[in-house]
Amino acid sequence: MAANVMASKDREVVLVEASGRLGGWLHSLRLDSGAVFELGPRALRPAGNAGANALNLVEDLGLSAEVLPVLRSAPAAQNRFLYSKGQLHALPSSFKGLLKVGGLLSRPLLWTALKEPFVRRGSKKEDETIYGFLERRMGKEVAELLADPLCRGIFAGDARYLSLRSCLPAAYEAQRLTGSLLLGLVLARSKRDHLLEQCELVHRARAEQWAQWSLARGLSSLPEALTRAISSSDQQPYSEIVLGEPVQALRFTGNGQAEITLPESKIIADHVISCLPAHALTSILHPSLAAPLTSIQSVTVAVVNLEYPGNVLPVQGFGHLVPSSEEKGVLGIIYDSDAFPSHNRPGTATTRLTVMLGGAWFEEVFGEVGEGKRDKSREYFLRCEAVSAVVRHLGVMIPPSVVKTSVHQNCIPQYHEGHWKIVGK
Structure with a gap:
């Protein structure tokens, strides 16, 4: 290993990436035919502070003209289906849909929802599974036909094991504070924090009622534009991108700094932000720090x-x-x-x-x-x-x-x- 050591004072920010490209699971495949395939995530939502911050970033990077919005009134936002018993069933997207009898559910979802506030609070205070929570509050049919597939779609996971508190914190807080999922969510919506001052793109998203959005050349355009901005000549004195060098070890020194070992060098940093998955992070940390992560x-x-x-x-x-x-x-x-x-x-x-x-x-x-x-x-x-x-x-x-x-x-x-x-x- 080379003895090169980059001190934190040499660069304000150093981004280290093990692979030869930036973007992680964001990966847009652009075919010669002109078609764009998303190999990972394919759209972002504009809702909340996180959604607004993403649109702010898009505008700062000069990508506003490339945004492809999907309006809430569009079929792609309104119509979602469930495949069950050999056919497609439309999931409720309106009040009329909540009143529907037969088909996917044996009784109208509205009737089940109206009974939910009167279900007694569960004995578990700290956490429970998403499946168990929905089964207890809205019945086994809702847990089987709604909670199960939704968790498969969002987390690619099993609702019978996934944590309500960690995966759906709004639902957990709603029941904890009010004793009712629906009542708590309604009250939380009415008391939503005021968003920070936003850019023109955010105002447009609200005015036009976007449900989600992508970019003309795929979502990979976002990390590509970020890379260009970080690598620009006026930023080079302050930031650096290191590609193709996996972190081999991360050690915290006694003076409050971190030593990051790469194949050909070391970096001394004042602060470390890790985007590594838990299984990868455990391999570079001291066993005493890695132990809690092994169960994820x-x-x-x-x-x-x-x-x-x-x-x-x-x-x-x-x-x-x-x-x-x-x-x-x-x-x-x-x-x-x-x-x-x-x-x-x-x-x-x-x-x-x-x-x-x-x-x-x-x-x-x-x-x-x-x-x-x-x-x-x-x-x-x-x-x-x-x-x-x-x-x-x-x-x-x-x-x-x-x-x-x-x-x-x-x-x-x-x-x-x-x-x-x-x-x-």
Whole structure:
């Protein structure tokens, strides 16, 4: 190892990345045809301070003209489906939908919701699972057909183990403060903190009622623009980006500083902000610091991007989820062409879909994934499973013209019941 040591005074900020690209799970694949496939996250929400801060950043980076908004009135925002018992069921998105009898639920969801405030507070004070919470307050059917698939779609996880307190803190606080999920959420909404002064893009998002947004060349444009800004000549005296150098060790010295060991150098820093997943962070910390993190698990998700010639979808909407009782391996299918038609290849009608596979059920259905290894036979199996799911769920019988398979190993952490004790809140 080289003896080069970079002191914190040399740069105000040093960004260290193990791979050769920035952006992490954000990865937009731009095909020669002009189509854009998102291999990871595909959209951001404008809601709350976090959403406003993201739009502020977009404006600061000069990307405002590239924003692709999805309005709340659009089918991609209004229509979400659940695949159950061999057919698609529209999830309630209006008061009329709450009154619907039959179909997905045996009784109107509104009736169940109106009874919820009168359910006695649970005996568990500190935490409980999302499934247990919804089953206790709204019944087993709601837990099975709504909580289960929603947790698969959001966390790629099992609602029977995921922590209410850590995964859905607003719901946890609502019940803790008022004894009712619905009443607490209504009161919290009415007392929402005033947002900080916002940029023009945020005002536009509110005025036009955006549900979500992306960028013309995909979400990878965001870290790419950040990289250009950090690497600009006027920023170079203050910041530096180190690519392709994984952190090998992180040690805290007695004088309040941190020593970061890289393959060819060391960095002495006053402050360290880690974006590493728990399993990676444990490998570079002292065992005494790493011990609490070892219980935090992560799940693997396979993302299969598909392109079909023509308009092949039987419905319009954001996509559909699949309960684990229906199919363990298939988490859901996203109708990318409905949300962001600008990402379709120009000049011809096509349909882009993304099939999400695995999550907490990946090893059970598809087997274990070797660390850092690419398994082409598994990728072919995942591709076949994705195409088969599109046939079963959507009735699309023609073969896809483009298929891209990505396996994201340990990409989503799982905050199981009691997780708050690990992180201290």
